[in-house]
Amino acid sequence: MKRVVVVGGGLSGLSAARALLDEAQARGVDLGLTLVEKDTTLGGKIRSTREDGFLCEAGPPGFLDNKPATLALARRLGIEERLLRSNDAARKRFVFSDGRLQQLPEDPVSFLLSDLLSIRGRLRIAADFLLPQGDPSEDESVASFVRRRLGQEALDKLIDPMSAGIYAGDPNVMSLKSCFPKVWQIEQQFGGLIKGMLALQQMAKARGQQGPQGAGPGGALWSFEEGAAELPDRLAVSMPEANIVAGAAAAALERAEGGWRVRTDDGGVWDADAVLVATPAYDAGALLGPLDPELADLAFGIPYVPAAVVCLGYRTTDVPHPLDGFGFLIPRAEGRKILGSRWDSSTFARRAPEGSALLTQIVGGARNPELLALADDELLRVVQDEMRVTLGIEARPAYAKVVRWRRAIPQYLVGHGERLRRIEGRVSALGGLFLGGNAYYGIGINDCTTHAAAVAPKVVTALGGGPAPEPPRGGPRL
Ligand SMILES: Cc1cc2nc3c(=O)[nH]c(=O)nc-3n(C[C@H](O)[C@H](O)[C@H](O)COP(=O)(O)OP(=O)(O)OC[C@H]3O[C@@H](n4cnc5c(N)ncnc54)[C@H](O)[C@@H]3O)c2cc1C
CATH class of the missing domain: 3.90.660.20 (Protoporphyrinogen oxidase, mitochondrial; domain 2)
Structure with a gap:
């Protein structure tokens, strides 16, 4: 039997554990999985x-x-x-601007007609159409990008509140590439935001899709009858074969013969062929410090x-x-x-x-x-x-x-992409160690579940799992 320990019972750890069990089963690996969670309840920030x-x-x-x-x-x-x-x-969203609630325009035409921004501010946004593309090698701040392409008023009245709404962050230090990768890609692919949005709209029309194609988050919001916590709760219930230990913090991560050893603060000792650390970056830094101080510093550097x-x-x-x-x-x-x-x-x-x-x-x-x-x-x-x-x-x-x-x-600050490359290099040099959690590849729920689905095959490959079977005809394998 191969053994994996997942550290952290937030959505990242739980969804990675679920994906690992599924992947191992599909690839014929007999897997013993332990998940350790510091709190007495599972779910992390989902409550x-x-x-x-x-x-x-x-x-x-x-x-x-x-x-x-x-x-x-x-x-x-x-x-x-x-x-x-x-x-x-x-779908209707508001901003509290100039001392009153104002509805955010839902499409470009109503945006041009709305008085949320001054005429000057709206004309400045239109200038995006004529501006040259930015330097793709530069990791620019969100504020610098918006000032360059859309002007100060768009930054102050639209993008600053949006940055606060998604990241509770400061656009002056947030990395555009890491925080809003879709916006960065639109500039790179089409040369500008307005050009890009028009092109995307054309492409969507050709595919028979309706509605404006924006650079913003978009989509409908989903939850569960009794709230978002149904997802981690149900994940935990779905894994009776896993050993889920709540109320025990991983206190040390050590090399053991042929693999890893995780010690928990309740005296537990868990040996493993691979470990997935799915905690916030500061907790990952604390665990990794004795193994690789530079890696720990890189993790601590994510505020x-x-x-x-x-x-x-x-x-x-x-x-x-x-x-x-x-x-x-x-x-x-x-x-x-x-x-x-x-x-x-x-x-x-x-x-x-x-x-x-x-x-x-x-x-x-x-x-x-x-x-x-x-x-x-x-x-x-x-x-x-x-x-x-x-x-x-x-x-x-x-x-x-x-x-x-x-x-x-x-907070994904300017330089986050470079930090990730260095983190990845050092983690892979350790062998059998994997990182998860929303500190690295996206802060939202979808990012956690997407990364969990992507990391599971890598872990199973590291365990020596055979090739994945062909997905059944008619749809992807889950
Ligand atoms: C106020 C707020 C609003 C949000 N709104 C949205 C939203 O609208 N949409 C959206 O998509 N996302 C939103 N998010 C983000 C979303 O909550 C996160 O993406 C997700 O919950 C992160 O899950 P995680 O497992 O990566 O981290 P966490 O939930 O932080 O889980 C990490 C777990 O690791 C455990 N742990 C830490 N150290 C140890 C250790 N040494 N040993 C064992 N366990 C340890 C912790 O106790 C914790 O349970 C919001 C977040 C907050 C805080």
Whole structure:
């Protein structure tokens, strides 16, 4: 029997474990799999809690269907009937700009007609059509790229809030190539963003697809009836043959005869032919330090921003806004204390009791990390004040919950791609060691499940597994 230890029971570790068991079975490898998780509960940043009828998502509320891996995983687990697709209304998104909520235009024509940006700002965006392509070898910051192609106003009013909404990050230091690879590719392939979007639209039309083709994230949001946590929960249940040890942190990773040894802080000793470390980068750095200090430094060099998630439940009669959309983001220049507000009960069914609304606010990020120092009641006061200014809500919430993440989201800074190349080189030199987790190849749920599906065949190959059988006719093998 070959043995693998997966360190970390967040979505990355759990989905990699599932993919490893499937891959080993398909390739005739008898696999003994152990997964160790520091916390007593599995799921990492995915945490869905129902209280008083409100479903508070302390981490991700769901995932987009613009990549196939997570929907494919839900099908693999047989939980399609638990899936919830976001309501059509959630396509509508807002920004709080110039002191008021404004709807984000959904297509280029309505964008040109909207007064979200000044005429000058819109003309500056149109100049993208004439501008030369950037240097492909340069790892440019998001802010520098947007200033160059679309102008300062587009950066301040559109891209800064979007960077906060996805990464809770600062576009001045985020790497365009690593954070928005699709945008970078569009410039490289078509010479500019407008040219690229027009070309993509033509191509989509030729394929019979409707609708605007943007450079943004796109797609519909999906979750499960009882929230995003159904996915890790169900993953764990789907692997009775695996040895899943929760409440035990990997404290040391050592070389052992012909392989590896993982020691956990509860005294456990787990020998393995291969180890997959699927923890946040700072925890991976701590484990890898004694083996390769340079590799550990590279992992420690991936910073995280803190965030507090504040779920608030209101009677709908107390909310003057119709909440007819996904929610809103806020540009830094507005000087507000929340990064934005997500209208969960407008996006998905079953998020709040009848006659109530659930709104989730994110505080902190790269913009206001100091707000995490506030006590819960102070933080709640701050957020309620923001709800008054942005949505006109004067009433106190019927339900409130604060969840803090000291290190919420990894930041892919300029130079991230080069850092990854060095990390990969050093990891492969160790042999039988693999890295996973959202610190490296994408921060979202789809990135975790995509990477899990990609790393499993490599691990099984390292274990000496035979070639994968041909996928059955009529569809890909899961
Ligand atoms: C507030 C917030 C909102 C988000 N919104 C979205 C969204 O809308 N859409 C989206 O796609 N993604 C979103 N994300 C990102 C998404 O949550 C992550 O992509 C995903 O959950 C990361 O999973 P992971 O397993 O890589 O890491 P984690 O969830 O961090 O899991 C890592 C696990 O490793 C464990 N661990 C660490 N050290 C050790 C050790 N030594 N031994 C054993 N175990 C260890 C930890 O306890 C943890 O359980 C959001 C994240 C946050 C915080």
